[in-house]
Every structure is written in structure tokens, then in C-alpha cells.
Amino acid sequence: xxxxxxxxxxxxxxxxxxDLVGALLVGAIEFAEIWVLYSATDQIGGxxxxxxxxxxxxxxxxxxxxxxxxxxxxxxPVYVRAGTLDVFFLRPQxxxxxxxxxxxxxxxxxxxxxxxxxxxxxxxxxxxxWTAGTVGLLALALVSGFVIFTAQFVTAAGLQFFLVNGxxxxxxxxxxxxxxxxxxxxxWPRSLLVVFGAVFPVAFAAFLPVSTLLGxxxxxxxxxxxxxxxxxxxxxxxxxxxxxWRWGLRHYRGAGG
Amino acid sequence: MRPLPSPARNPYWRFLVAGFRGQSAYPLxxxxxxxxxxxxxxxxxxxxxxxxxSSGGELAGYTAGSxxxxxxxxxxxxxxxxxxxxxxxxxxxxxxxxAVDFLRPVSVQASxxxxxxxxxxxxxLPRGLPSVLIGVAVGGMVLPSEPSAYALGLISLLxxxxxxxxAMYAVATSGFxxxxxRGISVFYMAFSGLFAGLFTPIYLFPDWxxxxxxxxxxxxxxxxxxxxxxxxxxxxxxxxxxxxxxxWLTIVLVVGHLTTRAGRRRLEVQGG
Numbered sequence: 001x002x003x004x005x006x007x008x009x010x011x012x013x014x015x016x017x018x019d020l021v022g023a024l025l026v027g028a029i030e031f032a033e034i035w036v037l038y039s040a041t042d043q044i045g046g047x048x049x050x051x052x053x054x055x056x057x058x059x060x061x062x063x064x065x066x067x068x069x070x071x072x073x074x075x076x077p078v079y080v081r082a083g084t085l086d087v088f089f090l091r092p093q094x095x096x097x098x099x100x101x102x103x104x105x106x107x108x109x110x111x112x113x114x115x116x117x118x119x120x121x122x123x124x125x126x127x128x129x130w131t132a133g134t135v136g137l138l139a140l141a142l143v144s145g146f147v148i149f150t151a152q153f154v155t156a157a158g159l160q161f162f163l164v165n166g167x168x169x170x171x172x173x174x175x176x177x178x179x180x181x182x183x184x185x186x187x188w189p190r191s192l193l194v195v196f197g198a199v200f201p202v203a204f205a206a207f208l209p210v211s212t213l214l215g216x217x218x219x220x221x222x223x224x225x226x227x228x229x230x231x232x233x234x235x236x237x238x239x240x241x242x243x244x245w246r247w248g249l250r251h252y253r254g255a256g257g
Numbered sequence: 258m259r260p261l262p263s264p265a266r267n268p269y270w271r272f273l274v275a276g277f278r279g280q281s282a283y284p285l286x287x288x289x290x291x292x293x294x295x296x297x298x299x300x301x302x303x304x305x306x307x308x309x310x311s312s313g314g315e316l317a318g319y320t321a322g323s324x325x326x327x328x329x330x331x332x333x334x335x336x337x338x339x340x341x342x343x344x345x346x347x348x349x350x351x352x353x354x355x356a357v358d359f360l361r362p363v364s365v366q367a368s369x370x371x372x373x374x375x376x377x378x379x380x381x382l383p384r385g386l387p388s389v390l391i392g393v394a395v396g397g398m399v400l401p402s403e404p405s406a407y408a409l410g411l412i413s414l415l416x417x418x419x420x421x422x423x424a425m426y427a428v429a430t431s432g433f434x435x436x437x438x439r440g441i442s443v444f445y446m447a448f449s450g451l452f453a454g455l456f457t458p459i460y461l462f463p464d465w466x467x468x469x470x471x472x473x474x475x476x477x478x479x480x481x482x483x484x485x486x487x488x489x490x491x492x493x494x495x496x497x498x499x500x501x502x503x504x505w506l507t508i509v510l511v512v513g514h515l516t517t518r519a520g521r522r523r524l525e526v527q528g529g
Contacts, residue, residue: 018439018440019439019440019443021440022439022440022443022444022447025443025444025447026443026446026447029447029448029450029451032451033451033456033457036456036457036461036462036463036466037304037305037308037456037457037461039463040308040312040316040317040457040461041308041311041312041316042311042312043311044304044307044308044311045304045307045311163285163289165283165285165286165289166285166286166288166289167289168286168289168290168292168293169288169289169292169293171289171293172292172293172295172296172297173296175293176293176296176297176300179297179300180300183300183303183304184304184307186307187303187304187306187307188303189299189303191299192299192300192303195296
């Protein structure tokens with residue numbers, strides 16, 4: 001099923017290439033914003049441009065991968081209004097699995113390149129002590145970040161059963177979460193720490209592992225091994241997503257007809 | 258029913274009002290937009306505030322208070338200016354509905370731009386005002402003390418909204434020549450946010466990038482209105498801002514007019 005979607009997209013070459021270039025451009029401009037900000041000052045929240053490149057690269061790569069897999073969960077309100085979702089219930093596959101495979105957007109691969117480049121340059125620029133622990137922490141962070149962002153998409157989809165016309169509300173933690181993940185948590189007020197450090201734990205996707213890696217304090221008063229807890233944060237995010245999705249699905253009554 | 262006052266008979270006035278009213282039909286969507294808007298505002302405020310702090314309390318002419326004003330005025334304008342590169346016209350050209358628009362005894366350009374400006378003006382109520390209130394209450398935003406900033410700021414704001422929708426209209430007319438305008442929309446969106454001052458004030462840019470930005474209409478859509486509204490720019494400099502905006506409004510309107518005229522000759526609607 002997934003292979004058939006991939007084939008159908010690769011067959012429109014011109015439009016596919018344009019989408020790829022567009023995705024690269026959007027990603028590059030997002031990086032340009034960070035570059036402008038950190039070039040205008042020496043450091044923000046204890047992080048220099050070279051250091052934040054690691055955070056941006058790691059979080060953007062994790063988000064882009066999650067977007068590739070689960071980004072079209074955003075289309076749920078459209079499917080609900082059009083009645084497409086009812087068809088999903090008739091097939092002998094889990095509804096979530098069908099939603100996730102309903103539209104594989106290969107053009108989103110372009111976004112992964114931006115994050116991967118930033119991460120690579122960041123790894124070269126920073127003075128990193130390469131040990132098995134370092135590699136392990138990076139791998140752990142990338143996988144956890146991917147799981148956390150995917151869970152945010154599913155959480156949003158679950159809530160959208162209730163919010164059909166107010167779907168933009170979930171953008172606050174899905175896309176706001178992506179934006180938050182590229183920032184040093186050390187500059188956040190307490191309210192943001194609660195929202196993006198605990199409830200939607202995107203701080204664990206990149207910033208906290210990187211601050212553990214570089215030995216730069218992340219959040220005042222918390223231990224610097226906190227970055228190793230990323231898998232716990234991912235587990236929590238998956239739990240929340242599972243609850244929201246089940247709750248939303250049970251609430252769904254169909255589009256009538 | 259009371260007799261309508263005379264401007265209400267003017268079709269162009271009615272496009273403006275229709276756009277304004279159309280938006281009020283979705284209160285939940287509006288609330289949702291505000292929640293997302295405020296979340297981004299708090300995040301942006303935190304990072305920009307920290308940037309000002311780490312450069313010793315002043316960054317490119319911004320203090321903590323004026324940077325907060327930049328952030329929250331910008332968030333407040335997001336529901337009113339179009340930086341996203343989408344327009345109803347695009348869809349109407351693609352499916353041929355625009356042919357019907359051409360049959361009407363009103364200007365296609367004026368009706369589309371005014372409807373969008375009307376939507377934008379409505380956006381100031383549920384999204385603009387609350388954003389400013391949040392900014393003042395929790396963001397540490399400083400309001401300008403002199404009344405002239407409000408009067409000029411309002412004009413600048415209106416010009417900014419008009420420039421953004423008129424420019425978007427001009428871009429959408431490319432659909433008369435191109436089958437697929439999504440690429441152009443993505444390209445437009447990528448640069449509009451950066452150059453309009455959506456993320457950081459454009460004055461933080463290195464000189465070459467700032468010059469490049471100032472050669473586009475994008476700063477007129479957000480950065481310049483924010484400058485005037487926040488009282489960051491006053492007196493003669495504020496008038497100069499208004500002049501630049503008026504110039505860009507004229508340019509994008511003329512471009513849109515010419516492309517509409519050329520596109521109308523070019524238009525072929527399929528089917529019969």
C-alpha cells in the first residue's frame with residue numbers, strides 16, 4: 001500500500017522536483033532565521049550559533065521524519081467532513097494505520113535534508129568528545145525526538161475529532177512544539193517549561209540531550225544528565241497520544257448517511 | 258428594517274463588509290487561531306527577550322519592552338495580513354469560476370482585494386486586540402506614550418493589510434499563465450515571512466540582507482506598521498514609512514491591474 005503511494009508520487013516528476021525544492025527552501029529560510037538571531041548576539045540562553053545548530057539539526061530532522069510518517073494526520077478534519085473516514089472503519093485494518101498510510105508525501109524528504117545538514121555541520125563545528133556514550137546519546141535523542149513528534153501528530157488527530165472547525169488549536173503544540181524544540185529551554189518562563197518540557201515534552205527531543213552532550217546547563221536547578229531521560233519523555237508522549245486517539249475515536253459518530 | 262445608508266449601496270463597500278462578516282461565522286476557528294497565536298507569541302517573546310538581554314539590554318535599537326511590542330504586535334497582525342501565499346483567486350482561476358467574476362459589472366481585482374481586506378480587518382478584533390492585551394499583561398510590552406503613534410500606526414496598519422492582500426492578488430494572477438501555482442505560493446511564503454519581519458526584526462539582518470529585504474514589498478506588510486504602531490519610529494521617519502507603504506501599495510495594485518487585463522485575454526475556460 002505504501003509502495004503504491006510512493007510510486008504514484010514519483011511519477012509526476014516535474015511537480016515532485018518543485019515540491020522538493022520548495023521544501024528545501026522553506027527549511028533553509030527557517031535556518032536563516034536562527035542564523036540571523038544568533039549572529040546579532042553572541043549567545044542566547046548560554047548557547048552559541050554552533051551549539052544551537054546541533055539543537056536545530058536534531059529537532060528539525062526528528063520533526064521532518066515524524067512529518068513524513070504522520071504529518072497528514074492534520075487532514076483528519078477534512079476526512080471527517082468529507083466522510084472519507086467512514087470508509088476507513090469498513091476496512092479490516094486499524095483506522096490509525098490507514099490514516100497514516102493514506103498519503104505518503106515524499107516531498108517532505110526535502111525537509112529532512114535541511115535538518116541533517118545542520119546536524120552534521122553542528123557536529124563538526126563543536127568540540128565533541130566522541131565516545132560510545134556520545135553516539136548512543138545522539139541516536140537515543142533522534143529516535144526519541146521522532147517518537148515524541150509523531151505522538152504529537154497523533155494526539156492532535158485524536159483531539160481533532162472534537163475540534164473539527166477548531167483544528168488550528170492543535171497547531172499550538174504540534175507546530176509550536178517544533179518551534180519550541182529549536183529553542184534553548186533556559187530562556188523559558190515556567191509556563192513554557194510545563195507545557196513544552198512536561199506535557200508535550202519536545203524539550204527532550206533535542207535541547208536537553210544536546211545540553212547533556214555539550215555539558216552546557218539546560219534548565220537551572222535540574223541535573224545535566226536529564227538528556228538521557230528522552231526515552232521516558234517519548235514513552236509519556238506515546239501514552240498521551242494513545243489516550244487522546246482512543247478517546248477521539250470513541251467520540252466519533254460518523255458523518256451521517 | 259432601517260433604510261441602508263448610502264455607502265452601503267456601493268458594491269465595493271459591500272465586498273469589504275462581506276469579507277468582514279464571513280469571518281465571524283467561525284468562532285471556534287477564531288479561538289483556535291488565537292490559542293496557536295498566543296503560544297507562538299510566548300515562545301517568540303522568550304527567545305527575543307533573551308536575545309536582547311544577552312546583548313546588554315539593547316539589540317539593534319530594541320529594548321526588552323520594545324522587543325515585546327514587536328513580538329506581540331506582529332502576532333496580532335498575523336490574522337490580518339496574508340503572508341501565507343494562498344488566495345481564493347488561485348482556486349477560481351484553476352477551476353474556471355473566474356470567468357463568472359469577469360462577467361460581473363465590477364472590477365475583479367477590487368472585489369477580490371476588498372473582500373480579503375475585509376477579512377483582514379475582522380481579524381483585528383478576535384486576534385489582533387487579544388494579542389496586544391496578552392502582550393501587555395504577560396509579555397512586558399510597552400505601549401507608546403504619544404497619541405500620534407496610534408493615529409499614524411492605524412494608517413500604517415491599514416496600508417500594511419492592503420499591501421499584503423493586493424500583492425497576494427497580483428501573485429495569484431500568475432495562474433492565468435501557469436497551470437500549477439503551488440510552487441510560486443511556496444516561494445512567496447518562504448521569503449515573505451523572513452522579509453516582513455515575522456520572526457526577527459529585519460534590522461537584525463546583516464546589511465546586504467536588509468538592503469535586499471527593503472527592495473521588496475514585504476517589510477511594508479508588517480515590519481513598517483509595527484515600527485509606527487509601537488512608537489519605535491516617530492515624526493518624519495514615521496511619515497516616510499507611510500510613504501514607502503503607499504508607494505508599494507500603488508505598485509502592487511498597478512501590477513495586479515495589468516496582469517488581470519492581460520490574463521483576461523489569455524483566459525481559456527474548458528468545457529462548455
